[in-house]
Amino acid sequence: MKELTESLRQEASRLLREGVEVFIGYAAGSLQASARPFFATRPEEAAELVFNPFCVHNLVKYLVRFPDKRTAVVVKGCDGGAVSRLAEERHLDREKITVVGVPCGGMLERERVLAQLPPATRIEAVEERGNTYVLHTARGEYPFEKKANLAAKCLVCVRNNPVGVDLLLGKEAMPVADPERDPLEGVKAVEALPAGEKAAFWDRVFGRCLRCYACREVCPACSCTQCAFEQAVPGWQQGAMWVEKAKNLPDSYHYHLIRAFHVAGRCTGCAECERVCPVRIPLMLLNQKLAKEIEALFGGAPAGACGPLCAYAPDDPDQFA
Amino acid sequence: MDSKLLKKEKLLPLLDELRKEFLLVAPVEEDALLFYRPVESVAEIKLGSGRSVVPPKEWFFPQAESLYRYSTEGGGLVLEETLAATPAVLFGIHPCDLRSFAVLDAVFLQEPVDRYYTLRREKTVIIGISCTAVCPECFCSAYGISPVEGTGADVHLSEVGAVYMVEVLTPKGKELVARYQEFFEDQVAGVAEAKEARKETLSGQFTVRVTVDGLPAKLGSLFDHPYWEELSRRCLGCGICTYVCPTCHCFDITDVCRGFEGKRFRCWDACLFRDYTLHTSGHNPRHALYQRLRNRFFHKLKYNHDRYAIEGCVGCGRCVALCPVNIDIREVIATVRGLGE
Numbered sequence: 001m002k003e004l005t006e007s008l009r010q011e012a013s014r015l016l017r018e019g020v021e022v023f024i025g026y027a028a029g030s031l032q033a034s035a036r037p038f039f040a041t042r043p044e045e046a047a048e049l050v051f052n053p054f055c056v057h058n059l060v061k062y063l064v065r066f067p068d069k070r071t072a073v074v075v076k077g078c079d080g081g082a083v084s085r086l087a088e089e090r091h092l093d094r095e096k097i098t099v100v101g102v103p104c105g106g107m108l109e110r111e112r113v114l115a116q117l118p119p120a121t122r123i124e125a126v127e128e129r130g131n132t133y134v135l136h137t138a139r140g141e142y143p144f145e146k147k148a149n150l151a152a153k154c155l156v157c158v159r160n161n162p163v164g165v166d167l168l169l170g171k172e173a174m175p176v177a178d179p180e181r182d183p184l185e186g187v188k189a190v191e192a193l194p195a196g197e198k199a200a201f202w203d204r205v206f207g208r209c210l211r212c213y214a215c216r217e218v219c220p221a222c223s224c225t226q227c228a229f230e231q232a233v234p235g236w237q238q239g240a241m242w243v244e245k246a247k248n249l250p251d252s253y254h255y256h257l258i259r260a261f262h263v264a265g266r267c268t269g270c271a272e273c274e275r276v277c278p279v280r281i282p283l284m285l286l287n288q289k290l291a292k293e294i295e296a297l298f299g300g301a302p303a304g305a306c307g308p309l310c311a312y313a314p315d316d317p318d319q320f321a
Numbered sequence: 322m323d324s325k326l327l328k329k330e331k332l333l334p335l336l337d338e339l340r341k342e343f344l345l346v347a348p349v350e351e352d353a354l355l356f357y358r359p360v361e362s363v364a365e366i367k368l369g370s371g372r373s374v375v376p377p378k379e380w381f382f383p384q385a386e387s388l389y390r391y392s393t394e395g396g397g398l399v400l401e402e403t404l405a406a407t408p409a410v411l412f413g414i415h416p417c418d419l420r421s422f423a424v425l426d427a428v429f430l431q432e433p434v435d436r437y438y439t440l441r442r443e444k445t446v447i448i449g450i451s452c453t454a455v456c457p458e459c460f461c462s463a464y465g466i467s468p469v470e471g472t473g474a475d476v477h478l479s480e481v482g483a484v485y486m487v488e489v490l491t492p493k494g495k496e497l498v499a500r501y502q503e504f505f506e507d508q509v510a511g512v513a514e515a516k517e518a519r520k521e522t523l524s525g526q527f528t529v530r531v532t533v534d535g536l537p538a539k540l541g542s543l544f545d546h547p548y549w550e551e552l553s554r555r556c557l558g559c560g561i562c563t564y565v566c567p568t569c570h571c572f573d574i575t576d577v578c579r580g581f582e583g584k585r586f587r588c589w590d591a592c593l594f595r596d597y598t599l600h601t602s603g604h605n606p607r608h609a610l611y612q613r614l615r616n617r618f619f620h621k622l623k624y625n626h627d628r629y630a631i632e633g634c635v636g637c638g639r640c641v642a643l644c645p646v647n648i649d650i651r652e653v654i655a656t657v658r659g660l661g662e
């Protein structure tokens with residue numbers, strides 16, 4: 001991964017010299033086997049950039065914070081779609097953004113890595129050897145076979161090489177998708193549950209939602225400037241709100257259903273909502289279920305970058321509402 | 322202080338007895354996550370090490386709590402307070418979380434006392450438990466907390482071989498142990514020493530050494546430092562770090578009203594939320610994310626200390642482990658200590 005990181009640093013430094021004001025990429029994290037979003041504003045800072053199988057974050061949402069600046073952003077295949085979608089929805093001015101694509105061989109599930117590495121072992125380098133990531137440490141090499149250690153979304157990914165980017169770094173990535181694995185496995189398992197068990201399943205997972213809204217904050221499809229769940233009104237007018245501020249099961253259901261419907265057709269499948277959730281609520285089940293229904297209903301319909309749900313035609317036989 | 326022994330195999334039977342008299346709140350596992358919840362059977366209890374996602378403060382200061390009900394039916398006004406607490410035993414609290422109760426006490430027990438918190442606090446007996454391992458994010462030792470110390474518990478257990486060393490630390494604890502004395506045995510030689518040895522081993526396991534001396538004063542000179550804006554660039558402004566923090570205690574008060582009936586409740590709030598200090602006028606003194614993030618660190622590392630003479634962080638590491646973008650308070654502390662003014 002050394003060459004990729006090297007060319008990333010070079011390109012970032014060049015872009016920052018040539019007028020890009022903020023370069024959004026990844027730097028090493030403070031925890032073992034971690035990376036973090038990083039914002040370089042001067043060419044010297046490009047030396048801190050990295051790319052490795054811990055760069056899980058989708059950085060696209062950060063672009064919305066810099067409407068007046070010339071920006072560049074690093075995207076993996078699963079992140080990239082969010083840029084065109086946000087530009088299509090006029091949240092971003094695509095002209096001001098340099099999209100830097102990195103081929104991606106998959107992200108390692110951090111927990112699995114930690115379970116196998118001895119504690120406090122510093123990872124000195126990461127090498128991609130075909131279907132395995134080899135972590136080099138002072139205590140020796142630790143191989144992580146992709147099939148057994150990648151994040152769930154990566155095991156079914158067919159977007160390893162980003163498209164629609166302004167700059168593509170590195171060498172073409174080999175697909176990592178496990179052909180044996182059905183991308184909708186989880187959705188189908190829940191669909192197959194008897195009604196009572198299905199309800200118990202959702203009661204259990206929604207019951208522990210903290211309503212910390214990290215899943216919303218991280219999501220590039222949750223791009224409303226005023227969220228339906230965040231209308232500041234005085235206490236006695238709370239009845240006007242979509243959900244109560246208090247954490248309770250009915251309101252958490254309400255939150256989750258509204259969230260899922262608001263991102264339906266716009267979710268690009270980066271799975272960030274699920275990654276950030278402190279109580280591991282399987283949000284992707286809802287996102288994938290809706291994607292599946294949209295595909296079944298409008299699969300054949302021509303759609304722009306914005307997807308079938310925001311395509312508009314005056315001769316549409318169906319009423320809008 | 323009184324010291325006893327409890328054989329390991331007697332712990333669950335003891336808890337089962339306690340469950341008959343008290344509401345028993347204990348660590349339980351759900352989808353590989355730990356929570357403190359009331360249990361109906363001791364079989365639900367997850368023994369052993371590990372940090373709960375949501376801290377046990379939830380028991381004294383629930384995420385959502387009803388304060389009173391009201392009714393305006395027929396033109397009158399009827400208020401009905403919803404103050405209630407059952408006698409409870411809160412079992413399996415680790416030393417950092419035990420300290421967090423002292424931090425919360427400083428806030429909620431100052432005059433005028435918070436009656437909701439006080440009542441729960443009074444009616445609960447706390448059984449602490451020593452850690453048997455240190456997580457990679459833990460740094461309680463920075464605040465002088467030892468992973469085997471029971472300060473803050475009524476009764477504290479430390480696993481030593483096949484027994485628990487039992488420290489009886491308060492009158493409440495004494496009463497509990499006396500009432501269930503058939504479960505306990507006398508302290509034998511060597512156990513206290515074994516516990517001390519455990520302390521030594523554990524203190525060698527902290528992955529990051531954190532020093533906090535002089536931090537409140539130092540921070541005072543850094544309010545306008547550009548560091549806060551830089552740090553906030555990656556922050557999502559979510560509620561994770563505050564909701565999982567055992568010492569965060571901000572709340573909001575709102576009503577739910579249907580027709581002539583309603584209830585007023587309070588629920589956790591988070592200083593990172595956009596509407597946290599939003600005024601009715603539309604003005605927000607902390608309109609920018611960096612101001613809100615700075616507030617979080619100032620509150621943890623300075624204001625709490627200045628106001629109540631007790632640090633606002635206990636080093637539990639939850640925010641470190643759960644922040645989705647790796648904002649690590651240990652690193653913030655180290656950076657701040659090294660910043661010029």
Ligand code: SF4
Nearest residue numbers: 077078104106154157
């Ligand atoms: S889903 Fe595909 S592009 Fe995204 S991180 Fe995984 S392998 Fe890379």
Ligand code: SF4
Nearest residue numbers: 209210212213215277
């Ligand atoms: S991140 Fe998880 S806990 Fe937080 S609001 Fe979303 S689903 Fe709930």
Ligand code: SF4
Nearest residue numbers: 556557559561562644
């Ligand atoms: S510091 Fe981390 S956990 Fe806290 S608000 Fe920011 S992103 Fe969320």
Ligand code: SF4
Nearest residue numbers: 566634635637638640
């Ligand atoms: S600030 Fe973080 S480490 Fe400190 S007590 Fe709160 S959650 Fe724990």
